[in-house]
Amino acid sequence: MKLKYIAIATLTTLWMSACSDDFLENKPQGTLSEGNINDPAAVELLVNGAYATLGCRYADSNDPHLYPVTNWSYGEVRADNAYKGGGGETDLWEIHDMETAKIQPNNGFLDGKWFNVYCGISRCNSAIRALRKIDPGVNKNKDIRIAEMTVIRAHWYFELVRLFNRIPYMDEDLPENDYTKVRNDEFTREQHLARIADELLEAAKKLPESQVEVGRINSRIAKAYAAKVKLYQAYEQNPETNAVEKINKSLMQEVVDLINDINGYSLLSDFQNLDLIEYENGPESVFAIQFSNDDGSGGVGRVNWSMLLNSMTGTGCPWQGDGFFLPSQDLINAYQTDANGLPIFNYQEYPDYGTVKFDEKGDYTLDNVSNNVDPRLDFITGRPTIRYKTYSEKPCGLWVRNCDAYGYNNTKRFWLSPESPQATIGWPWGASELNWQIIRYADLLLYKAEALIEIGGNGLEEARMLINTVRQRAMDSKYVKDFNDPSKDAANYKIGLYPKEGWTQEYARQALRTEMRLEKAMEGERFFDIVRWGIAKETMNKYFAAEKDNRIYYSNASFETGEEYFPVPVAQYNFSGGIYVQNPGYPAF
Numbered sequence: 001m002k003l004k005y006i007a008i009a010t011l012t013t014l015w016m017s018a019c020s021d022d023f024l025e026n027k028p029q030g031t032l033s034e035g036n037i038n039d040p041a042a043v044e045l046l047v048n049g050a051y052a053t054l055g056c057r058y059a060d061s062n063d064p065h066l067y068p069v070t071n072w073s074y075g076e077v078r079a080d081n082a083y084k085g086g087g088g089e090t091d092l093w094e095i096h097d098m099e100t101a102k103i104q105p106n107n108g109f110l111d112g113k114w115f116n117v118y119c120g121i122s123r124c125n126s127a128i129r130a131l132r133k134i135d136p137g138v139n140k141n142k143d144i145r146i147a148e149m150t151v152i153r154a155h156w157y158f159e160l161v162r163l164f165n166r167i168p169y170m171d172e173d174l175p176e177n178d179y180t181k182v183r184n185d186e187f188t189r190e191q192h193l194a195r196i197a198d199e200l201l202e203a204a205k206k207l208p209e210s211q212v213e214v215g216r217i218n219s220r221i222a223k224a225y226a227a228k229v230k231l232y233q234a235y236e237q238n239p240e241t242n243a244v245e246k247i248n249k250s251l252m253q254e255v256v257d258l259i260n261d262i263n264g265y266s267l268l269s270d271f272q273n274l275d276l277i278e279y280e281n282g283p284e285s286v287f288a289i290q291f292s293n294d295d296g297s298g299g300v301g302r303v304n305w306s307m308l309l310n311s312m313t314g315t316g317c318p319w320q321g322d323g324f325f326l327p328s329q330d331l332i333n334a335y336q337t338d339a340n341g342l343p344i345f346n347y348q349e350y351p352d353y354g355t356v357k358f359d360e361k362g363d364y365t366l367d368n369v370s371n372n373v374d375p376r377l378d379f380i381t382g383r384p385t386i387r388y389k390t391y392s393e394k395p396c397g398l399w400v401r402n403c404d405a406y407g408y409n410n411t412k413r414f415w416l417s418p419e420s421p422q423a424t425i426g427w428p429w430g431a432s433e434l435n436w437q438i439i440r441y442a443d444l445l446l447y448k449a450e451a452l453i454e455i456g457g458n459g460l461e462e463a464r465m466l467i468n469t470v471r472q473r474a475m476d477s478k479y480v481k482d483f484n485d486p487s488k489d490a491a492n493y494k495i496g497l498y499p500k501e502g503w504t505q506e507y508a509r510q511a512l513r514t515e516m517r518l519e520k521a522m523e524g525e526r527f528f529d530i531v532r533w534g535i536a537k538e539t540m541n542k543y544f545a546a547e548k549d550n551r552i553y554y555s556n557a558s559f560e561t562g563e564e565y566f567p568v569p570v571a572q573y574n575f576s577g578g579i580y581v582q583n584p585g586y587p588a589f
Helices: 040-052 072-077 091-097 108-133 142-164 176-180 189-206 219-234 249-260 270-274 329-332 443-456 460-477 503-521 526-532 536-547 570-575
Strands: 013-016 029-032 084-085 233-239 243-248 287-289 326-327 356-357 364-367 436-440
Touching: 040 108, 040 142, 072 084, 072 091, 072 326, 072 526, 084 091, 091 108, 108 142, 108 570, 142 189, 142 219, 189 219, 189 233, 219 233, 219 249, 219 287, 219 436, 219 443, 219 526, 249 443, 287 443, 329 503, 329 536, 436 443, 443 460, 443 503, 460 503, 503 526, 526 536
Parallel strands: none
Antiparallel strands: 013 029, 084 326, 233 243, 287 436, 356 364
């Protein structure tokens, strides 16, 4: 069985909402406060409440579809991978402003995300304080549970650093009455990341390599997360301009060493298995948010509410969702490959691939489809006339809510096929218990390759092999077939492996960064990647220039230095009583 979390809410007093749990099959029993806990079972409820913050709705007005844990808006729409979608520019204008680099400190979706993440941190701190009071003779898992809470808290702090840069740090020893006294400029980005990595590694020492209960954090998760944090830390940024000034090779070596020390994972044989429930806690899953449905919690259950707005829609579509979070044409263009099946790095100089063309009768076909493409294009994006997963009634149509504004392409990742009995029928359209992967094994391979490339020297060859391992899986996956003639592929799929010849450090760096995008598109990581590499301004302004003919609302879009991080929300500045300072690139408070 999958782990199903008990939701427990608030900062100082926690209440239980209806939700079953593999850890404890308890029904809601009323109010539970940190101060009246005096037995191990009650402390476990606090622990489960901290786990719940990873994916569930757990407090009023904290709707995760507006402040998603998947970071689809913060990490993909804000980058060059995705359009906001929905009804148009004014439909969730807060995300439109993220997409067009017009973000301001009064954007409520920033304040909501900040608040939600600190709620998660507070739950971890509450659980740690309660665990400390428990006699280890009564609770043999005391130290393990404290380590689990430390990892979840580290996850949330890492999210904050990537999103907001200047953040206040509150641990379990800080009284909540003193929260407003903590400045947000006490530590630099690098100091925050160093502390987060250290806490993860300390937790790893106390955690078992595996846990019996699905979803519980183990030492391998802690080490993998520490490797990810150190990878970010290695790119040392100027605190005023956010420019990468130095790449710390010693930290890169620590990334390599940590990943070398992690065993027991492998790639799934087919990329498309990533979106099948039967494979979700399989060999590729390192750290995942566990979701569930029909679990006794009411309604459809603990499904991925962060994706509530994003199911496809349109005439003839089997679902009638809200149609947010759509792949950009630029992303689709990026999947083109050359005669050897390798990425075309200057793809933006080519005409748009696979555009919709209408005839005088209103019938449509895909135009400019002669080029080779990476098969992951049709594993990740839903394109008109192309088979949508295993749906047999019709191929993907014009299943976009506002085609005039956002084009005709939708998303396949993170959704089951519409006819699947595991997908919700009706609202919330397409919802299921499919997990969300925070870290998967392909990530570790690419993190290690990235570190080896930046170290240089003999490690370049191993990096090539690691990248090729990821590409080989895509090559070996079952390609999407033509809807009307299953003996043919749906496109000219061709993906090749990088040869030794010409594998210089600069070429390898470009290959790695491209592979990271193609393998992990729409997973909420893209914007954070380009900020880490120090190429956000260059990448986004090239994207706006390439896309403005397709998306008229990009005509005046421009990414400026300092916008690598969100502004500190004005509501949080007010909460601090005026002691917070604004991030560089935005007007001071």
